Amino acid sequence: MKILIAYYSYTGNTEKIAQAVERLLSDQQVSIARVRPVKDYRGPFTEVLSALFRRKSAVEAAVTDLEGFDLLVIGAPIWCGRPAPPINSYLKELQNCAGKQAVTFVSSRVGGYRDSLREKSEEKGLQVLETLAFEKAILEEAELTRLKEAVERCQQK
Numbered sequence: 001m002k003i004l005i006a007y008y009s010y011t012g013n014t015e016k017i018a019q020a021v022e023r024l025l026s027d028q029q030v031s032i033a034r035v036r037p038v039k040d041y042r043g044p045f046t047e048v049l050s051a052l053f054r055r056k057s058a059v060e061a062a063v064t065d066l067e068g069f070d071l072l073v074i075g076a077p078i079w080c081g082r083p084a085p086p087i088n089s090y091l092k093e094l095q096n097c098a099g100k101q102a103v104t105f106v107s108s109r110v111g112g113y114r115d116s117l118r119e120k121s122e123e124k125g126l127q128v129l130e131t132l133a134f135e136k137a138i139l140e141e142a143e144l145t146r147l148k149e150a151v152e153r154c155q156q157k
């Protein structure tokens with residue numbers, strides 16, 4: 001099965017999780033794409049406002065087309081209770097999403113944000129199989145098991 005892991009990370013926690021996911025799924029054909037803002041991080045105040053008002057910031061990523069992929073695993077840090085803006089921009093740019101399966105994951109300091117990437121993903125026509133949440137970048141075993149189970153469900157379809 002062809003899987004794309006796409007993520008945004010500012011301080012490295014989400015990247016650590018994305019890399020753990022890549023290792024966990026190493027028996028599949030996995031590609032990994034880090035989303036990078038075109039402009040540098042503009043300081044916490046501007047970025048927090050962007051998160052609050054759900055603004056889009058220009059981004060670039062190695063892969064922006066899901067053609068040929070069976071599953072998207074997409075992840076972002078939580079800023080001000082919402083996914084960091086660059087991941088919204090990436091989702092907006094992403095092509096050929098309709099009917100594709102997805103697993104979302106978020107990385108935050110405290111819990112409670114599990115489903116925050118679901119709506120934006122579903123708006124793109126993605127079918128969200130599972131939503132994962134990691135606190136303080138701890139690779140919680142239960143979350144990784146949920147991911148494995150979602151991949152198995154995807155393979156059975």
Ligand SMILES: Cc1cc2nc3c(=O)[nH]c(=O)nc-3n(C[C@H](O)[C@H](O)[C@H](O)COP(=O)(O)O)c2cc1C
Pocket residue numbers: 008009010011012013014015044047048076077078079080081082107108109110111136137
């Ligand atoms: C601007 C900003 C806002 C944040 N807002 C929240 C928040 O509302 N809730 C929370 O639990 N963590 C919040 N955090 C913490 C990050 O979500 C957390 O450290 C995450 O793991 C960072 O991921 P990263 O290292 O991939 O950037 C915030 C961090 C930043 C920089």
